[in-house]
Amino acid sequence: xxxxxxxxxxxxxxxxxxxxxxxxxxxxxxxxxxxxxxxxxxxxxxxxxxxxxxxxxxxxxxxxxxxxxxxxxxxxxxxxxxxxxxxxxxxxxxxxxxxxxxxxxxxxxxxxxxxxxxxxxxxxxxxxxxxxxxxxxxxxxxxxxxxxxxxxxxxxxxxxxxxxxxxxxxxxxxxxxxxxxxxxxxxxxxxxxxxxxxxxxxxxxxxxxxxxxxxxxxxxxxxxxxxxxxxxxxxxxxxxxxxxxxxxxxxxxxxxxxxxxxxxxxxxxxxxxxxxxxxxxxxxxxxxxxxxxxxxxxxxxxxxxxxxxxxxxxxxxxxxxxxxxxxxxxxxxxxxxxxxxxxxxxxxxxxxxxxxxxxxxxxxxxxxxxxxxxxxxxxxxxxxxxxxxxxxxxxxxxxxxxxxxxxxxxxxxxxxxxxxxxxxxxxxxxxxxxxxxxxxxxxxxxx
Numbered sequence: 001x002x003x004x005x006x007x008x009x010x011x012x013x014x015x016x017x018x019x020x021x022x023x024x025x026x027x028x029x030x031x032x033x034x035x036x037x038x039x040x041x042x043x044x045x046x047x048x049x050x051x052x053x054x055x056x057x058x059x060x061x062x063x064x065x066x067x068x069x070x071x072x073x074x075x076x077x078x079x080x081x082x083x084x085x086x087x088x089x090x091x092x093x094x095x096x097x098x099x100x101x102x103x104x105x106x107x108x109x110x111x112x113x114x115x116x117x118x119x120x121x122x123x124x125x126x127x128x129x130x131x132x133x134x135x136x137x138x139x140x141x142x143x144x145x146x147x148x149x150x151x152x153x154x155x156x157x158x159x160x161x162x163x164x165x166x167x168x169x170x171x172x173x174x175x176x177x178x179x180x181x182x183x184x185x186x187x188x189x190x191x192x193x194x195x196x197x198x199x200x201x202x203x204x205x206x207x208x209x210x211x212x213x214x215x216x217x218x219x220x221x222x223x224x225x226x227x228x229x230x231x232x233x234x235x236x237x238x239x240x241x242x243x244x245x246x247x248x249x250x251x252x253x254x255x256x257x258x259x260x261x262x263x264x265x266x267x268x269x270x271x272x273x274x275x276x277x278x279x280x281x282x283x284x285x286x287x288x289x290x291x292x293x294x295x296x297x298x299x300x301x302x303x304x305x306x307x308x309x310x311x312x313x314x315x316x317x318x319x320x321x322x323x324x325x326x327x328x329x330x331x332x333x334x335x336x337x338x339x340x341x342x343x344x345x346x347x348x349x350x351x352x353x354x355x356x357x358x359x360x361x362x363x364x365x366x367x368x369x370x371x372x373x374x375x376x377x378x379x380x381x382x383x384x385x386x387x388x389x390x391x392x393x394x395x396x397x398x399x400x401x402x403x404x405x406x407x408x409x410x411x412x413x414x415x416x417x418x419x420x421x422x423x424x425x426x427x428x429x430x431x432x433x434x435x436x437x438x439x440x441x442x443x444x445x446x447x
Contacts, residue, residue: 002041003048006030010053011060021130024123025137028428030054031116031421032182035163038141039179042161051112054421058118065121072121074434078386081379082120088375089114092368095322100337102327110326110367117420119427126431134428135396138183139190139197143208145181146215152177153218169220172262180219181212183425185228186403188212192248193235194395210255217259223413227406234402238391300342301359301412307342308354308366323369329355360417367418380408380417383426390433400429 006026013023029050035042036050043050065072073079089111096107126134148159156175158166169176190197191209198208216228229252236245312320327333330346334353343351344358354366364373384404391401404426411417 001047003046007053010057021133024126025134027057031424038182039160045161061122078382081382085375085379088372092322096326100325107326109328113420119424123427124430124434128435142181142187146211149215150218176220185231189232189235189399192232193399213255227410231402231406235399238398304342304356305362307340321369321371324366357415360411360415363415363418
């Protein structure tokens, strides 16, 4: 199988220092995209579960690092919440095994995504020159997938592996696909905040910007589009140049002009104002009717969270602490155990009980409980503080700082924030911080 070959290649190249950056890139790809492989070499293509590849790689490399006798993590106080959350995950595994009487395999399948938080131990070791090479490789992947993604919308058919049938957006009539390019908002931001990354290629900078921008518009996600544009402006503001911010606002204004009609239809057709008004007035309570909600997607998301949280608050204390069980969204156990009425249907038209692709905070509540959600959020905040502290080290850090702050807003319109694999890009960024601190210590020792 291609997947096993990629895994073996990644492990082998890790032990070849000259080509270790390729190993890191492959490892990153196992966790990039909804089905891995940057939505190109997906699980359906390679014939193997890429999250399993990531898990096996993580175990092998961390075992090797433990035998080397070196500290697994640098001394950073901001990683305290990370370590605390890992301890919580271990206890949560035990709780699901004992209290819910799930099998070890079921718990491993359901909790595997949290085990991948250990990828920080590996990715924080990436050296600066390796980081540069990895970013260039991901830049090209994002550019190529952006072109393919836009092509899908124009041709109204998938050009990349896609496990679903495309459907036209009800507000605009445009075909909407959910295999958007990985790290799209990051590279859109870098095309303005760090244009040097895109130089030295035969592709002009405007082509990169245009591909990333149009692909972002084609996602048709109201929150995603707004967050992407705000990320660009925040990253430039971090650099401290008001002149550049004004220039980019003008450029973005020019780029967005051809899409004004489409965006207006998307926001007006999606009843954005009415949707937010319904949320603020608390119409997501027990009287919420999923059949009568129409296009009120934000109201639906809050209702999804409310139904699970309202159930959980009435459960025994330990269930409130650890959540509703670490199991996969396709497990039959969840359908026997719970009967929530709000949610997306699975292939058998059963309402998926514990997971949603629509709001991260709901997933946190179901899988982590109230205590776990607090610890997970504290960990994310500590990551954001660490990146923010080093936001002016280089243009990369400014973009990463802006992106992680905006991710808290984007968490209301997608599951990314609740998926640890989406944090790997920030783990990669932390390698620059670790390298900087290591260099400072080396210089101090010389003195």
